[in-house]
Amino acid sequence: MSRYILLFFKTVIIGILIFGYGSIMAQQYDGRSGLRAIGTPHNPKVEMSWNRYHNNEQILDFCERLVEAYPELARLEVIGQSYLGNDILALTISDFSTGDPDKKPAFFIQANIHPNELQGTEIAMYTAWYLTENFGEVRFITDLLRDRTFYILPTINPDGRDYYIYNPNTAHSPRSGLIPFDDDGDWEIDEDGFDDLNGDGHITMMRRENPNGRWKVDPNNPLRMVRADDGEQGQYDMLGFEGIDRDGDGRINEDRTGYYDPNRDWGWNWQPDYVQGGALMYPFATPENYAVKEFVLSRPNIAGAQSYHNYGGMFLRGPGAEEDKGSYDRNDIRVYDLIGKKGEKMIPGYRYLIVHEDLYSVFGGDVDFYHGGRGIFAYVNELMTSYLLFHDESQIGRWSDEQFYDFDRYLLFGDAYVEWEPFDHPQLGPIEIGGPKKNYVRNHPGFLLEEDAHRNMAFTLYHAHQMPLIEVREPEIKRLSRNLYQIDLTIDNVRATPTHSSHDLKNRISPPNIINIKGVDIISGMIMQNPWLEVGKEQHFEPESIRVRNIPGMSSVHLRWLVRGGPSNIEIEVDSPKGGHQRLLFSMN
Amino acid sequence: MIKFTLIIFLLFSWNLSFANNDYPDLDEVKIHLERLSSEYPTYFSYEKLTESPGGNTVFLAKVGNGDEELTPGLLFLAGVDGKHPAGTVMVLSLAEKLLSEGGDLLDRFYFYFVPVLSPDAYAQYHDDLQYERSGNARETDIDRDGRISEDPYEDLNGDGMITQVRIQDASGEWVTHEKDPRVIVPLKDRTKTETIYRIISEGIDNDKDGLFNEDGPGGINLNMNFSFDYPAFQPGAGEHAVSETENRALADFLFKRWNIYAVFTFALENNLSHPPSFDRQKVSRRIITGPLERDAASANMVSSKFSDHWTIDDAPEMKQGPGSFSSWAYFHYSRFSFVSPAWWAPVVVNESYEDDDAEGESEAPSAVSEKELKDNYDLRYIQWAKSEGIDDFYVEWEEIKHPDFPGRKVEVGGFKPFVRNNPPLNFLEEPIDNYFSFIQDFTNAMPKLEFQDVEVEKLERNVFRVTGRVVNTSLLPTSTQLGDRTRWVRDTRNRILLNDDQELLLGHHRTFHKSLDAGEYFEFSWLVSGSGSVVLDAGSPMTGLVEFSLELK
Numbered sequence A: 001m002s003r004y005i006l007l008f009f010k011t012v013i014i015g016i017l018i019f020g021y022g023s024i025m026a027q028q029y030d031g032r033s034g035l036r037a038i039g040t041p042h043n044p045k046v047e048m049s050w051n052r053y054h055n056n057e058q059i060l061d062f063c064e065r066l067v068e069a070y071p072e073l074a075r076l077e078v079i080g081q082s083y084l085g086n087d088i089l090a091l092t093i094s095d096f097s098t099g100d101p102d103k104k105p106a107f108f109i110q111a112n113i114h115p116n117e118l119q120g121t122e123i124a125m126y127t128a129w130y131l132t133e134n135f136g137e138v139r140f141i142t143d144l145l146r147d148r149t150f151y152i153l154p155t156i157n158p159d160g161r162d163y164y165i166y167n168p169n170t171a172h173s174p175r176s177g178l179i180p181f182d183d184d185g186d187w188e189i190d191e192d193g194f195d196d197l198n199g200d201g202h203i204t205m206m207r208r209e210n211p212n213g214r215w216k217v218d219p220n221n222p223l224r225m226v227r228a229d230d231g232e233q234g235q236y237d238m239l240g241f242e243g244i245d246r247d248g249d250g251r252i253n254e255d256r257t258g259y260y261d262p263n264r265d266w267g268w269n270w271q272p273d274y275v276q277g278g279a280l281m282y283p284f285a286t287p288e289n290y291a292v293k294e295f296v297l298s299r300p301n302i303a304g305a306q307s308y309h310n311y312g313g314m315f316l317r318g319p320g321a322e323e324d325k326g327s328y329d330r331n332d333i334r335v336y337d338l339i340g341k342k343g344e345k346m347i348p349g350y351r352y353l354i355v356h357e358d359l360y361s362v363f364g365g366d367v368d369f370y371h372g373g374r375g376i377f378a379y380v381n382e383l384m385t386s387y388l389l390f391h392d393e394s395q396i397g398r399w400s401d402e403q404f405y406d407f408d409r410y411l412l413f414g415d416a417y418v419e420w421e422p423f424d425h426p427q428l429g430p431i432e433i434g435g436p437k438k439n440y441v442r443n444h445p446g447f448l449l450e451e452d453a454h455r456n457m458a459f460t461l462y463h464a465h466q467m468p469l470i471e472v473r474e475p476e477i478k479r480l481s482r483n484l485y486q487i488d489l490t491i492d493n494v495r496a497t498p499t500h501s502s503h504d505l506k507n508r509i510s511p512p513n514i515i516n517i518k519g520v521d522i523i524s525g526m527i528m529q530n531p532w533l534e535v536g537k538e539q540h541f542e543p544e545s546i547r548v549r550n551i552p553g554m555s556s557v558h559l560r561w562l563v564r565g566g567p568s569n570i571e572i573e574v575d576s577p578k579g580g581h582q583r584l585l586f587s588m589n
Numbered sequence B: 001m002i003k004f005t006l007i008i009f010l011l012f013s014w015n016l017s018f019a020n021n022d023y024p025d026l027d028e029v030k031i032h033l034e035r036l037s038s039e040y041p042t043y044f045s046y047e048k049l050t051e052s053p054g055g056n057t058v059f060l061a062k063v064g065n066g067d068e069e070l071t072p073g074l075l076f077l078a079g080v081d082g083k084h085p086a087g088t089v090m091v092l093s094l095a096e097k098l099l100s101e102g103g104d105l106l107d108r109f110y111f112y113f114v115p116v117l118s119p120d121a122y123a124q125y126h127d128d129l130q131y132e133r134s135g136n137a138r139e140t141d142i143d144r145d146g147r148i149s150e151d152p153y154e155d156l157n158g159d160g161m162i163t164q165v166r167i168q169d170a171s172g173e174w175v176t177h178e179k180d181p182r183v184i185v186p187l188k189d190r191t192k193t194e195t196i197y198r199i200i201s202e203g204i205d206n207d208k209d210g211l212f213n214e215d216g217p218g219g220i221n222l223n224m225n226f227s228f229d230y231p232a233f234q235p236g237a238g239e240h241a242v243s244e245t246e247n248r249a250l251a252d253f254l255f256k257r258w259n260i261y262a263v264f265t266f267a268l269e270n271n272l273s274h275p276p277s278f279d280r281q282k283v284s285r286r287i288i289t290g291p292l293e294r295d296a297a298s299a300n301m302v303s304s305k306f307s308d309h310w311t312i313d314d315a316p317e318m319k320q321g322p323g324s325f326s327s328w329a330y331f332h333y334s335r336f337s338f339v340s341p342a343w344w345a346p347v348v349v350n351e352s353y354e355d356d357d358a359e360g361e362s363e364a365p366s367a368v369s370e371k372e373l374k375d376n377y378d379l380r381y382i383q384w385a386k387s388e389g390i391d392d393f394y395v396e397w398e399e400i401k402h403p404d405f406p407g408r409k410v411e412v413g414g415f416k417p418f419v420r421n422n423p424p425l426n427f428l429e430e431p432i433d434n435y436f437s438f439i440q441d442f443t444n445a446m447p448k449l450e451f452q453d454v455e456v457e458k459l460e461r462n463v464f465r466v467t468g469r470v471v472n473t474s475l476l477p478t479s480t481q482l483g484d485r486t487r488w489v490r491d492t493r494n495r496i497l498l499n500d501d502q503e504l505l506l507g508h509h510r511t512f513h514k515s516l517d518a519g520e521y522f523e524f525s526w527l528v529s530g531s532g533s534v535v536l537d538a539g540s541p542m543t544g545l546v547e548f549s550l551e552l553k
Helices: A002-019 A023-027 A056-069 A119-134 A139-147 A158-166 A287-297 A322-327 A330-346 A355-359 A366-374 A402-412 A446-465 A502-507 B002-017 B026-039 B085-101 B119-126 B245-256 B293-309 B325-331 B370-375 B377-387 B425-445
Strands: A074-081 A087-093 A106-111 A149-153 A205-209 A215-218 A221-227 A236-241 A302-310 A314-317 A351-354 A377-383 A417-425 A429-436 A470-472 A476-479 A484-493 A513-518 A521-530 A535-538 A545-548 A555-564 A569-576 A580-587 B044-051 B057-063 B073-078 B110-114 B164-168 B174-176 B184-186 B197-201 B260-266 B336-340 B394-400 B410-415 B449-460 B463-472 B492-497 B503-506 B510-513 B521-529 B532-540 B544-552
Touching: A056 A074, A056 A087, A056 A119, A056 A158, A074 A287, A087 A119, A087 A287, A106 A119, A106 A446, A119 A139, A119 A149, A119 A302, A119 A377, A119 A446, A139 A446, A149 A287, A205 A417, A215 A236, A221 A402, A221 A417, A221 A429, A287 A366, A302 A366, A302 A446, A314 A330, A314 A355, A314 A366, A322 A355, A322 A366, A330 A351, A330 A377, A330 A446, A330 A502, A351 A355, A366 A377, A366 A502, A377 A446, A470 A569, A470 A580, A484 A513, A484 A569, A513 A555, A521 A545, A545 A555, B026 B044, B026 B057, B026 B085, B026 B119, B044 B245, B057 B085, B057 B245, B073 B085, B073 B425, B085 B110, B085 B119, B085 B260, B085 B425, B174 B197, B260 B325, B293 B336, B293 B425, B325 B336, B370 B377, B449 B532, B449 B544, B463 B492, B463 B532, B463 B544, B492 B521
Parallel strands: A106 A149, A106 A302, A302 A377, A314 A351, B073 B110, B073 B260, B260 B336
Antiparallel strands: A074 A087, A087 A149, A205 A236, A205 A429, A215 A221, A314 A377, A417 A429, A470 A484, A476 A484, A484 A555, A513 A545, A513 A569, A521 A535, A521 A555, A569 A580, B044 B057, B057 B110, B164 B197, B164 B410, B174 B184, B394 B410, B449 B463, B463 B521, B492 B510, B492 B532, B503 B521, B532 B544
16 A cells, blocks of 8 residues: 555656646546556557457457447348358458548458467457557558458358357367268268267366376476387276267277368368368368358459468468479469567467378368469468467477476466366276366467467568558659650659468469559550660550559559640559559659 | 161151251251150150350250169260361250160169260351361460460351361471372471472461460360369460369269269260270379279270271271360260271272372372272271262362462461361261160179079078178179279179068178179178068169069068
């Protein structure tokens, strides 16, 4: 108490010294909250806690409150329905007063394609929240929403999300949506799933004492099971996840809810299940991915994309499979490297990696479709890494769960594990059940979530900032003869990403940049490689509408028109699908 | 004698149902299906599979009776693009022929028919402007230039069909054939030729991009839109594989039909006359591009059966293209997949190659050798047409003014669309008969399971050991070898069905077994406690179930 009084007196004294008394006394008590913590919205209009995992209803509630609080910055739409009929939501975040958001270069964020990978959703929502709450407060954010649009899909697997949250599951299940399939090929569907034998809402492990078992209790941590050394007798058999053999085929939990992998379902380099496990019948066979795909196909302004997964602490770029190496040429890789390496700085413990080289081979993944199918620069972030536990350098890039036990002991006080308890199993006899809870290891503990949400968001904002941005310089007019004039126009791309990735250019995925000129009587129009040395190429057809295949990052394109008569008012309209839409009037008098 | 009458009846019925003795339009296809369903209500039904972007219905018809889940099925499909209406007539006629002459096949199998998978493309045959169309009616920017459908064909000579334009151009790549100027062939020796042509399709370059008619109305070519070897970004392939309502609906249907054993497609591709050979290279990578060894052997066996029944020789080579339905049916649907055209022009060698219609040549061309006829399908077609008295297959070259080639000699002409692969209807009689008997033969070769050597040993008063084996006694395997690798083909199930007083001491009630080749078998062994009758069964949706009853005593 005395400390606060002292603090109060100090403040009053300083106040008297600087301002004189009167007003200062009132300022202390007018109901305002404390000091803004740098980097975090202060007094947000939309109250949110970033230390928990929200269900579908709460996600919808957040989106609705955001749109209500910021109608000029946020829009919500339903882009389709899941297999069970849940809505798939998309937020559009942009400064609507500065242009049509569907014409601004857009950044796309999707999360939670794997239902057990919850935290991407929170990061996606955090991003929407941070952008809107800081608009007008932080200049960079204000400019960003002036120039860019964010399409944010908090969860593209709502069925799986609520199923994961509300049903007994492991940390790893399910990875799919809820379309039922016959996993084990016995002509019956989902007939032998997990059984929450001890009824604690988590599917943990089963062990059985065996004086000659191959497992033993970790002497440093009674919760943890480790393999007995070679030549050493153990204490236990490990019997897998909680369950019973429901269909009498001698196997446990072999046909449970979910089997397919919705991240092997995307329409680039798609391969069937015998090449790529987890694939369904054909690309975009899940209604969720189909809806997302339709959303993306109808928005050619998307220039950058982010998909959130867990875990391992990684920024991943394609190709997913070695067979697809040709889709990533040097120019595109330069852009990926710029952003990916910046990410390593922004999120300590995360590494920038290539899926097929550093991880495993994947056909039909989401980022493969964004890059390969649409020519969009796209990353997967694998959220959460054991580095975040003790900032131990040796844990960078490790998936090992060793430190999770210590973290549980010293920072979570035993909250993360179900202690081993005896259970009388109807088929296996007396066993014990215990192990990590489903919301541990892969998903962040609450107090680590907000920081990682912010850092990952910052990575996407950097990527979004580096998307192409078109600026038009003032035209230069030169009189060539009595009635013949030359108009030179320079258009800049002031960011690192080209308007068309190399892969896009090679395959003509996106329409070209189109530059229209009005208010002049055109004789000829041309794209100049070097306007100073008269090197260029004419466009014979529709010279008033010059088509530029690409404007590389940090580069310019020079256009020239020969026109009859001196131009007075020139209207230039630039329509760059990924670089922005601009209409400018220049008065030449 | 009865058979003969039936054929006559069939012919007669076409003439009734298809106007002008021509290929049926979409309405007539529907009328045909309606008629079959009223004439054969017990065995025939049809349904709407989906609707195309152009608002046309894709129909699926079914012939069969009984438990569909456990009755082997065969699919017949045509019209995956719009170039081959003869395939559609084959499918419709086969359905009718099966109904009228199929006998017990109708109770032993299910036959599925998709007469027109891409009705939007198919309809162009009967349109005011006739051309061989592959795309459906989805609005697309085929040439990916940001303009939609801006460069379609133009009927420059006003004859209601799209043929070709030839431009005299020393930098061209084409010349007329020395034996018949109607046939255009690639230029071989520039120094020896006087008139060289550039050939384009009939139309102008509307968007002045140097390409002709590259972005007309529509659409997605379904025969490039399936997921095996999908030709991403090629004109007509779409934005990703299996993107269209037509092929997604088809695939959804097929993946629910575990009983479909083989797929027969009519298209301008041919793996029945030219079966694939086994190539270890193609199956040793993780993405396989050729048939597995045992499947190649089966395909070759079926191919030889086809040749036994098919009476047109010298099939031109027609490859299955990237993204084609027929390749998909094997590689991604994992069923046996056979494809052939409904018809092709046979080689007819005449003493001399004289033709009054051959225009503008002063000398009568010399005889064409059999080899030339085999090598050049156009020459062969002309010779055949002449021998059959068909003379309306060609639009004579006519000079026109073409805005893109001022000052050059430009002519419109060439083969009429469709004619070379779609003969007058009466020429399909024989192929239909041939194909029908081929299919009968095929069904005889389909897998048959049999219980053999079943034994019961009494081990104790009330304990029995049941052993035996299940053999595939037919010529074809119980599924493709590829089917063993995928979840979309069911394994053969073997069950022991006990009564309430019996129980298994060892083993499971159900076991599952990979594909059985001809003569191959699996063995079973159960320990049962409790006496009385026991039923064993074995089978899969593709083979049907066989049962075996025994008494434990």
